[in-house]
Amino acid sequence: MTISKPDRTDRTAGTRTRTAHRTCPLCEAACALRIDLDGADRVVRVSGDEKDPFSRGYLCPKGAVLGRLDEDPDRLRRPLLRQGGGLREVGWDEAFAAVDAGLGEVIRRHGRDAVALYFGNPTFHTMAGYLYRQAITQALGSANVYSASTVDQMPKHVASGLMFGDPMAVAVPDLDHTDFLLVLGANPVESNGSLCVAPDFAGRLKALRGRGGRLVVVDPRRTRTAALADEHLFVRPGTDPLLLMAMVHTVLGEGLVRIGLPVAGLDRLRELVRDFTPEAVAPVCGVPAETIARLTRELAAARSAAVYARIGTCTAEFGTVAQWQVDVLNTLTGNLDRRGGVMFAETAALEIFRAGPPFSTGNRHSRVRGLPEVLGEFPVATLADEIETPGPGQVRALLAVAGNPALSAPNAPRLARALGGLDFMVCVDPYLNETTRLADVVLPPPRMLQTPHFDFLVQIIMVRNYARYSPAVLPLEPGQRSEAEILARLMLIAAGLGAGTDPARAEEMILGQLGVTGDAIGALDGADGTEKILDALLRAGGYGLSLKAMLDAPHGLDLGPLQPRLPALLRTPDSRVDLAPEPIAADVARLREQLTAAPPEFLLIGRRHLRSNNSWLHNVEELRGGTNRCTLQVHPGDAERLGLDDATPAVVASAVGDVTVPVEVTDTIMPGVVSLPHGWGHQDSTQRVAREDGGVNANALTDDTVVDRVSGNAVFNGVPVTVRALVEGAARS
Numbered sequence: 001m002t003i004s005k006p007d008r009t010d011r012t013a014g015t016r017t018r019t020a021h022r023t024c025p026l027c028e029a030a031c032a033l034r035i036d037l038d039g040a041d042r043v044v045r046v047s048g049d050e051k052d053p054f055s056r057g058y059l060c061p062k063g064a065v066l067g068r069l070d071e072d073p074d075r076l077r078r079p080l081l082r083q084g085g086g087l088r089e090v091g092w093d094e095a096f097a098a099v100d101a102g103l104g105e106v107i108r109r110h111g112r113d114a115v116a117l118y119f120g121n122p123t124f125h126t127m128a129g130y131l132y133r134q135a136i137t138q139a140l141g142s143a144n145v146y147s148a149s150t151v152d153q154m155p156k157h158v159a160s161g162l163m164f165g166d167p168m169a170v171a172v173p174d175l176d177h178t179d180f181l182l183v184l185g186a187n188p189v190e191s192n193g194s195l196c197v198a199p200d201f202a203g204r205l206k207a208l209r210g211r212g213g214r215l216v217v218v219d220p221r222r223t224r225t226a227a228l229a230d231e232h233l234f235v236r237p238g239t240d241p242l243l244l245m246a247m248v249h250t251v252l253g254e255g256l257v258r259i260g261l262p263v264a265g266l267d268r269l270r271e272l273v274r275d276f277t278p279e280a281v282a283p284v285c286g287v288p289a290e291t292i293a294r295l296t297r298e299l300a301a302a303r304s305a306a307v308y309a310r311i312g313t314c315t316a317e318f319g320t321v322a323q324w325q326v327d328v329l330n331t332l333t334g335n336l337d338r339r340g341g342v343m344f345a346e347t348a349a350l351e352i353f354r355a356g357p358p359f360s361t362g363n364r365h366s367r368v369r370g371l372p373e374v375l376g377e378f379p380v381a382t383l384a385d386e387i388e389t390p391g392p393g394q395v396r397a398l399l400a401v402a403g404n405p406a407l408s409a410p411n412a413p414r415l416a417r418a419l420g421g422l423d424f425m426v427c428v429d430p431y432l433n434e435t436t437r438l439a440d441v442v443l444p445p446p447r448m449l450q451t452p453h454f455d456f457l458v459q460i461i462m463v464r465n466y467a468r469y470s471p472a473v474l475p476l477e478p479g480q481r482s483e484a485e486i487l488a489r490l491m492l493i494a495a496g497l498g499a500g501t502d503p504a505r506a507e508e509m510i511l512g513q514l515g516v517t518g519d520a521i522g523a524l525d526g527a528d529g530t531e532k533i534l535d536a537l538l539r540a541g542g543y544g545l546s547l548k549a550m551l552d553a554p555h556g557l558d559l560g561p562l563q564p565r566l567p568a569l570l571r572t573p574d575s576r577v578d579l580a581p582e583p584i585a586a587d588v589a590r591l592r593e594q595l596t597a598a599p600p601e602f603l604l605i606g607r608r609h610l611r612s613n614n615s616w617l618h619n620v621e622e623l624r625g626g627t628n629r630c631t632l633q634v635h636p637g638d639a640e641r642l643g644l645d646d647a648t649p650a651v652v653a654s655a656v657g658d659v660t661v662p663v664e665v666t667d668t669i670m671p672g673v674v675s676l677p678h679g680w681g682h683q684d685s686t687q688r689v690a691r692e693d694g695g696v697n698a699n700a701l702t703d704d705t706v707v708d709r710v711s712g713n714a715v716f717n718g719v720p721v722t723v724r725a726l727v728e729g730a731a732r733s
């Protein structure tokens with residue numbers, strides 16, 4: 001069956017402009033956009049779609065320049081192939097044949113584990129990336145699978161997996177109904193939220209306060225989110241797990257427990273938190289004991305409350321302990337799975353993935369460092385080890401999709417050197433950047449406006465159930481291939497079926513893997529194949545939707561507020577919430593050592609800017625400058641002591657490297673803490689705008705030998721560093 005694509009553009013009489021409606025693909029907020037195009041299909045204006053029930057007309061400065069990003073002249077239009085040392089444009093057939101030959105050779109000589117996969121952040125937010133990631137992984141059959149998840153939220157998956165039995169059961173704050181929100185290590189006013197999909201997050205926080213609710217932010221910086229709060233608490237980087245343990249200690253000790261769900265492990269939990277009294281943790285965290293106790297009592301007494309923690313607590317040495325304690329607090333105070341507390345979204349298209357067996361980690365271990373597998377992956381922090389260390393199973397080739405690990409991974413310069421030494425590397429990416437410049441083949445996907453969009457991942461983490469699908473606005477031009485076709489061909493090559501196999505075969509394989517048949521599935525004229533799979537998944541989802549239903553709702557479908565989903569969603573062996581999973585509890589002894597450890601002189605933390613997005617939005621002129629600069633933030637007291645000022649750059653050194661960077665003296669940061677944004681360091685890029693103001697790579701300082709032991713996640717916050725003023729003429733250390 002085929003349904004034809006309706007004309008979804010409103011043509012304005014007399015002019016040649018038209019308007020298309022799209023979901024912004026840039027961040028997790030998933031704002032709905034109105035995109036005005038002129039007669040030559042150039043984007044003339046982007047505004048918020050006021051008819052969208054979820055984002056209601058909101059957009060941020062990045063969404064507003066989506067057209068500029070989409071039309072960036074530096075985007076690659078043809079595949080690149082390395083020949084005679086340089087990369088040159090070739091046709092698609094030649095490029096795919098080179099991939100088949102390059103990967104084939106490595107597999108023949110060294111086996112499948114010698115080919116590693118890396119999936120970067122946008123993989124999880126594009127339809128093709130989301131649907132083909134698993135298929136490519138299965139087709140290749142290599143142990144060496146890596147993704148941006150282990151530089152981001154893996155601790156959350158592990159904590160959810162062990163407590164609820166499902167690593168994708170991520171509890172999100174019921175932001176629009178809560179009476180008390182405690183935010184740790186997140187700055188949603190700049191990031192627009194993460195693992196908590198809420199367009200206009202700042203507006204929703206203001207509404208929370210407007211209805212008499214309370215907002216408390218815990219962060220070593222007084223961020224824009226902290227500035228909106230009723231209370232901001234400075235915390236020493238990396239010590240949130242101690243703070244949270246002390247809060248749990250207080251809830252248990254003062255009889256504030258209000259559990260409304262079947263739980264296991266309460267006695268073990270009491271034992272684990274015993275030593276973590278507010279008095280014991282206060283000197284280490286930098287938060288007074290009375291404040292910890294008061295905050296806990298307020299949280300427990302609130303009509304409803306939600307504890308929400310993100311990057312500052314995930315990309316830290318005890319990331320999983322912190323995520324576990326967050327949901328322990330939510331559970332003990334009766335706020336798990338209840339209106340105004342933290343709840344689980346009901347996805348339109350993904351419910352069938354919820355039915356897996358109970359979660360476990362460590363089903364395999366990495367070859368060099370013996371790090372446990374989590375969700376089928378190894379930590380990116382050990383990819384360089386696997387490439388550099390000889391022996392059976394050594395990684396000799398890489399297939400990377402939508403990632404820039406040469407900037408985003410811990411100790412990135414080491415990883416970049418290792419990537420440069422591979423026998424073969426292929427990247428699917430629209431840009432020639434710090435990572436793709438090292439590849440043998442670069443396969444560029446088409447522009448965003450040429451690509452259909454449905455964000456599967458954000459469905460799991462929305463603060464309101466909602467779905468929206470955006471068909472492509474512009475057709476592919478001759479000589480372009482859809483990202484779905486590129487990934488389908490890579491999947492077929494990985495499966496050993498060769499570069500010439502019909503990509504439709506890949507779609508059928510995915511449908512087969514998902515257990516849905518093709519007959520009842522509608523397809524769009526001229527669609528790229530992912531829509532067919534989307535349709536099947538929507539039909540299998542809880543709302544009985546279909547692609548047709550989505551096409552009939554160009555402004556999105558509101559599927560209602562979050563609803564209680566426990567205990568049905570629990571997949572633990574005894575169908576109870578596990579308050580003390582042993583793999584996490586085993587890390588508490590190590591955490592206890594922190595109570596007496598001497599803190600280093602300076603701790604480095606990260607920072608995100610509203611007008612940036614990881615490593616790939618620095619090439620848009622309109623987003624440059626202002627606060628969006630790569631500077632080292634230093635407290636005035638520290639600056640004075642070290643002889644630093646806004647005109648004197650600092651040399652920052654860690655166990656793995658050093659950078660020289662302009663200083664920004666500000667009292668918004670804690671003494672003893674310095675902050676550097678990530679995603680910069682574009683000197684090796686061919687992106688013209690990005691290169692001019694290249695900045696330095698924060699990940700030249702982050703240490704790949706230190707990971708969160710339970711999840712393998714990288715540590716970007718709380719990195720010990722030394723800081724000194726750059727003395728003109730002096731040799732750099």
Ligand SMILES: Nc1nc2c(c(=O)[nH]1)N[C@H]1C(S)=C(S)[C@@H](COP(=O)(O)OP(=O)(O)OC[C@H]3O[C@@H](n4cnc5c(=O)[nH]c(N)nc54)[C@H](O)[C@@H]3O)O[C@H]1N2
Nearest residue numbers: 120121148152402403404405408428606614615616678716
């Ligand atoms: N020091 C420090 N390091 C960090 C972080 C931190 O806070 N501090 N944050 C970490 C986090 S949370 C993340 S998610 C990672 C991100 O790490 P990565 O995912 O490795 O890097 P990105 O910078 O997001 O790069 C995305 C790449 O995808 C490409 N791209 C964009 N759109 C598309 C598309 O539609 N298709 C394809 N095929 N490619 C596309 C871009 O050109 C870019 O090369 O960085 C991590 N690194």
Ligand SMILES: Nc1nc2c(c(=O)[nH]1)N[C@H]1C(S)=C(S)[C@@H](COP(=O)(O)OP(=O)(O)OC[C@H]3O[C@@H](n4cnc5c(=O)[nH]c(N)nc54)[C@H](O)[C@@H]3O)O[C@H]1N2
Nearest residue numbers: 185187191194237238310311312608609610612613614717
């Ligand atoms: N504008 C913009 N938006 C983005 C991105 C971007 O690069 N730019 N990236 C996207 C991605 S991939 C992600 S994962 C999300 C991340 O979304 P968020 O988690 O909101 O990201 P950050 O702004 O890095 O916020 C982390 C906060 O943790 C604080 N922090 C650092 N160390 C500690 C600590 O030890 N304890 C505590 N309590 N706080 C600490 C930092 O000061 C910072 O304010 O943002 C997404 N949205």
Ligand code: SF4
Nearest residue numbers: 024027030031060063
């Ligand atoms: S907050 Fe900005 S970047 Fe994120 S989805 Fe909305 S418009 Fe796009």
Ligand SMILES: [Mo]
Nearest residue numbers: 121148151152
């Ligand atoms: Mo991220």
